[in-house]
Amino acid sequence: MEFFKRFSKRLGFMFVTLAVMSFIIFLLVEIMPGDVAQTVLGQSATPESLKALREAMGLNDPIMVRYFRWAGGILKGDLGESFYMRGVQISSIFWRRVGHSIVLALTALLFYVPLSLFFGVVAGVKAGKFTDSVISFFGLATMALPEFVSGVILITIFSVSLKILPITSVIPIGENLWQNLKILVLPALSITFVMFGYVSRMQRSSMINVMNSDYVRAAILKGMPRGYVIFRHALKNALLPSITIIGMNMGWLFGGLIVVETLFGFPGLGSLTMSAIKTRDIPLIEACVLFITLVFVVSTFITDMLYAYLNPRIRFKGGEA
């Protein structure tokens, strides 16, 4: 029962956050200097054409009316028409790009989550010894590399000198991402560096805390072999906090995505956001930023629930004997 109550409360918060977020994004783009119509028409703008375009885009209506029209559209899945590329429906290019970004994000997750958890645990168990200082130093070094720095280094190694991986991620026409998985490797690796450093350090400290806890000492003094104690007693409690950390870091991951997709020209949501901001294509900016926020909020929610479900102290709150 307690778990369900917590679940519905968090769900409520999530929707509230999303609603407020959508309004803030709408507001943020509203306060943009410069007139939207002027941006679209560019150098060919004449007073009459500006008026006509503003009318067509309904820019003269009060802000709240426009917000609810836009929000209504979003809920119905219609992301509206791009200001910049007139006549082009945003959803036509948006979802394809989102698909690519999610695959890239998942590949990055597949690379760094198992690696950082494994090395975090090993460093924690062998705290103070040589392996620990090697892993910690490596973790610290990689954490300090912004995505584009590690990307540039990877390019110079793999593309410029070894020439085995493409320097830029372009999907030939008529093919899809699954036929060109090679373009995923370098972008995913660049993100993996930063995230690995961060998560492995967290996992190491949580592992050390658990190894020094009373119940691990009690288990050892019950005569249980050290390996068994680590696997059975320590690991489960040590991995729990990492779930929230990975969930909380999705925001960082998406920040990284933007940098990496720009560096490698990867046709994903990040580079789309970048070109939207560059061309001030307002509906596209709103759609991209809202989607990034949605993914972030949903992932935090999922990791919260996963943490609550796996942690018996929260799942079985009631039933005090």
Place this chain on the structure above:
Amino acid sequence: MKNFLLLLKQNPRAILGLSILLLWILLALLGPSLLPYSFSQMDMDNQISRPGLNGHLLGTDALGRDILTRIVYGSRSILTIALMTSLFSSLAGILIGFTAGYFGGFWDTLFLRIMDIVMAIPPLVLSMVVLGILGDSTIASLTIIVSIAYTPATARVARGALLSCKGSEYVDAARIRGESDFYIMFVEILPNTLGPIIVEITARFAYSIMMIASLGFLGVGLQPPTPDWGMMVIENKSIIREAPWAVLYPSLAIASLVIAISLFSDFISKVMIHEK
């Protein structure tokens, strides 16, 4: 302070971090006057020349400008912005975190919801949108934007530190002496929460350098010709085949500075724990 030096001696990694950091600070302060070239001086005779050739230790970029000078100048702007950012976001963080944590109830939940919302947008995206809109990013606008992006994180740490002290008896003792809330927060509790807050400030320092460099890379960094490490990487990316050093050295500069600070902040957190 005594055991600070003592601990330092036993921790080679911290010494490494501290020395690199001091080197960069020294370079930022004295560097420009020592170097023969100015950061925008164009030596047209040897554009894209290899490192070490004709007087350019780290070679030159496409416009024949000395890369070493530009990196040294770049360190000056990135260090100032990062320093100011971590200070502003920490001050704001402490103020917000403390008030929310101390008064609790409505304010606390309001604060948590706002923090959720502000942190919902990844800091980089938030800054990108705002800077993309403002157009020209100066040192001031970059500092403000990055500080806003990082205040939630510091506020959360400050709030956590306060909550751990708020329950202890010396706060109750102060209360029944009739002390004002302000006195309790900033005279009684603040000195005991300096540990985690200082650790947070140094960590924030490292992260803001990474973020400023990333913003530069995305093209919303400082207006040229003032050198900005992130911008240097993207400017020279198009000649990465001919002049890999023009891209590599700024990247290594960023990496070295951030690693140095992370090593040092790692050490600071050990000292703080030892202090308790």
Place this chain on the structure above:
Amino acid sequence: MKKILFALVIFVLGFSTANLFAGGEKETEDKMVIRVAEQVPNLITPGSWDGQAFSMNSSIYEYLLEMDAETGELHPSLATEWSTEDGKVWTFKLRQGVKFHNGSSFTSEDVKFTLERTQDPDLGHLKAQDFSIIERIDTPDDHTVIITLKSVRPTFMYQLTDYNMAILSSEYDYGKLGESAPMGTGPFKLSQLVPKESALLVKNPEYWEPSLPKAEELRIYFVADMEASVSLLEAGQVDVVPQVSPVIARRLTDAAGFKVVSPYQEHRFVALVADREPFSNNDVRLAMKYCIDPQILARACQGVLGETFFYNETPILNRLAQFKEITFRGRNIEKAKEHLAKAGYPKGLTVELYYASDHPYGSELAQTLKELAAPAGINLDLKGFPRDIYLSQYWLNAPMSITGWGVRVDPSMLLTLAYHSEGPWNESHMNDTEVDDLIDSIASEVDNAKRQSYYDRLQELFVERGTVLNIQVPYLVAMRSNVQDYRQPATMLCQYKYTYIE
């Protein structure tokens, strides 16, 4: 529970790594395909097309007349013949049996629609000013068009070769579909367009010239930066990459299997705005001119002065016939300081220089100009913006700016646009009656010798008190050596129908 989780992770990891390296080569294609990597296109509807995505539009749309890439003469295309007696009334005979891609037939009605469309106020057509000269358009039959101008324009036929004057179908709604589904009478038809990513064009089976186009397909990849496009070229994934930088051009010509052509020159006009401080005073303009060292500017753009790179103080390209050789004043900091002192700025001045930071040569030129002007005390405060923001927010009302201008075979078209006091794109806000008269008489003068004398006078005037620094940069196109017969005349429209792969 833990064991299943573990097995799942191993399976997924194994699957993705195996797949990564099994990319494998696609099956070799028998059809002849030309693959192009180009800048991400901005607005592509004719009329508001700012001329970036050449390959796509120049293959889908066609024009009344076509320019020969070598000689620059005009050849019949959709119009078979054209004639005028007094330069005021022009008659065009149209080609028979031509069809639009959507099947509708090409008639004089479509030409009339295209010309009248330039004056549509809601559209903001880029050629509105040039074609306001038209008095009346008559279409006696389906294949003849008679255009009566308000005043004599001997070179009027060149106006019809401008890239924005593609012949559009009167029944097709370009306002709504122009960006998502462009449609014309050209040699290639649009088969698939993924905005901001790629475009697939296929051979137009009913093209009026049966033997053309030679290639079956034209695949265009829109790639953000030039380095990425060149790496695709080197990796053999594309055949042609337009608009490469001189550095890369040099690298490719050295390497085997590639070649670089330079079809024409482009302008980079540095506008010294005449109606605002500080450049309203001609002395300040002269001071700025004395700071310029063309050799340094050429080097900054990796070009060679006099070969791929030219500089003068008039709006006329060195390579054009109308160009008048005037000896360059040479860089002279002392003279520059004198002029500044005379103009009332003994201690120098600061002026904001706006430019498009992501447009080729933009940031290099801006930073070099700042470096060149500094010794004379002129401090240029650089303001770089992405191209679209620059064009829409800052261009036309900045004190000093660098803007890229395409080439026009007939310079008078450029002069009326940019330097006539009523010109829509008068970025330097020039308001000089003598210049206006010269431009008007050039446009209307029938006699070639007399017209050339006006050009010469105009160029002397610009050197004396002009408001422009005309930096001419090369437009380089890199391609694999097996790409044959690549043609791109001064109208900037590349003619892929002739190109073939060996």
Place this chain on the structure above:
Amino acid sequence: MKNNTLLEINNLTVTYKTLTDSVVALRDLSISLQTQEALGIIGESGCGKSTLSYAIMGYLSSNGRCDGEILFEGENLLTKNQKQLMEYRGNRIAMVYQNPYSSLNPSLTIGQQLDEVTIFHRKLSRKQAREKTLEALTDLYLGDAEGLVKRYPHQISGGMQQRVCIAMALLCRPNLMILDEPTTALDVTTEAVILDIIGELKRKYSMSLIYISHDLGIVNKISDRIAVMYRGEVVEMGFKRALFSRPSHPYTRALINCIPRAGVVKEEVRLNTIPGYVKRRGLQETGCPFVDRCEKRVPGCTDKYGMMERDSNHYSACDRAYATDVPDKEIKALKISKEIPQPEERILDIKELYKHYRQGGTKIRALDGVTVSLETNQVLGIVGESGCGKSTLGHTVSGLLTPTRGHIIYKDKEISVSWRKRSPEILREIQLIFQNPGRSLNPSFTLETLLGRPMKKLLGISSKKERIKLSRQILAKVDLSEEYLNRKTTQLSGGEMQRAAIARAFSIAPNLIVCDEPTSALDVSVQASVLNLLSELQQTSGASYIFISHDLYVINYISDYIMVMYLGRICEYGKKSEVVGPPYHPYTEALLSAVPDVDPSLDKNTIRLEGSPPNPTQRIKGCPFAGRCHKKIGKICDTTPPPRIEFSESHFVYCHLKPEDLGAV
């Protein structure tokens, strides 16, 4: 090695290498333990008793170094590596820890954690192991064992968790069980039950025990022989009766005298205190560890030193406990008149006080209608187990908490409001002393600021010089020297910190001081000096106290009136002598029987209170104690609130029993 000696430890020395120097935890320690024998180890905190237990289990932290030998059934454990030790741990030597909650894995069910012991050591199948587990749980009188095995540790009470740990230790019928302060974290009544069970199981499975505690009373109850440890050494070892009646080492004698016991009251005697505090032991230190604090010190003490057999089976490192060449320090009794001084006027009047607050959805009834009053210059002692509302009462009086209903009248002024709305005089006149001295003084301030602040704030003394003068005077009163002024709290010992807190409270001459368990966080010897200080200051300043504690003997020592509380309500109230003697409220009777006494001769049969622990969230219609009362008459106790029975005009009890039944002991 005599034939039935189970464990023999010879010259065991353990040193820890810290950052700056190395510390000696155990020095040249020798103990032997026979089969089926219970050895009690008593010693104050920091004397190395836990280090001893971990040394035996072979689990010293990485910077620890062990010399000497630990022979268990003839085998020297120190020579064994971790793999070989595995065979001993949990199988032949088992250990139970102080904090049951943290020694059970939070994310494994209780069943899983017990089964794995027999699965590993006895190679049983999963099903057989579960049977053994259920069997062990019923041994510990844990009803509904089937349900318990599926639950997680956080779902059961502290007492039950400790029983589960003991069951876990017994699974393989170990020959030796080491108990490291197993009941310190539990309530007195729960403690009594567990101690009984341990005694029973020891006999049933003929195990030998090592019982480690700082509380001499508990050790008496469980063990036959007692070893007294001080700063890493055994100073005396022998049978408990001989040790209590005729202690040989001065430290043992001092230790026994400073523990408040039945019948020891402030009117008759000042508690014997041991000056100074336990210092860390360096490598080079030789001679008697107690020399710096011993009253019977003679020059020879610092060099000649060593354990010797005083009489049969009674060893000690020194026999000068009752040496006459140095006279006993004469302890001047407080000049307190026998009976309680005439009440000048009523200082505090509490009427029908309620305090309910909400914790995560459930309503906690901390105070459920308390009416009591206090005269000037008197000490009201409040005693009760954890969760009975005694601290909440103290906090509402001192203004930290606002009462839900009811009135608190202080010198005919209504103060049932929180500290925000109280006038400065009230804030000055009512002070609060906290349980944990370390946390009640701000760690980053010096004593000077700590003492100066209240004077500046509440007495308005603006001049710094004046404040320092006053601070010096008050420090002298709590016998702390002047140079303590510029020391930070982190540099003080536990006792010194509490004395500083008391100084701070008295620095502004309050009339009413609420002492919330001021001594329970301190060592026994330090506790005595604080209690003496508090009663002295109370007499000289004429202030009145509300003294809260869970230790009945401490309350008996210091208070004039005693109030026994249970689940937010009063069970019994009266003068000290009336409450401690018959007639009793059943709960008082149970409490008195449960408190272990230092004197082994009076072996009391403890009243075992079974039933569910007190749960403050339930609405109580009848008597709060009905659920556990051993004298429950019937339904009436559950349904109707007990009437108030007056034994004298100052002594009353809330109970349904007739007065004469309550008289029975």
